[in-house]
Amino acid sequence: MKLMRNTLAAAALLGAQALLFSMHADAAAADQCKLEITGNDMMQYDKKELDVPADCTQVTVTLHHSGKLPKQAMGHNWVLVNASDLTAVANAGMSAGLESDYVPSGDKRVLAHTKVIGGGEKTAVTFPTSILKKGGSYMYLCTFPGHNALMRGAFKFG
């Protein structure tokens, strides 16, 4: 019984530490590490490029949808890939379908992604920059079928 109590206490302590750590990490992240991008009903993002300073340890990308159309008709997501994987990921995403947010599950070529949202919604993704190489060539895209031709941009780290 004593052992179980100790185990529970240790688990609670670990949980508290994890919470404190994540709060601390959030507080330490400069505003520059938090990016905003908006998609609209015209199948466009409002930015052609996103830049992340080299000293960001993590990045949060918030995607807004300023349109009115539902996600079944004009859904948008934000998917980060190596530039050379863009077309392959777009094609694989199309097959994955809306229920999978047009992102193939477990696909290592997908570095980070949000879910698909419709008009008036927003969503965000946070990921560590340890998955990126400084000066690497990255791109983001919307993997809703047909959107990546217009909805893509350069993602620069460092």
Ligand code: ZN
């Ligand atoms: Zn889209």
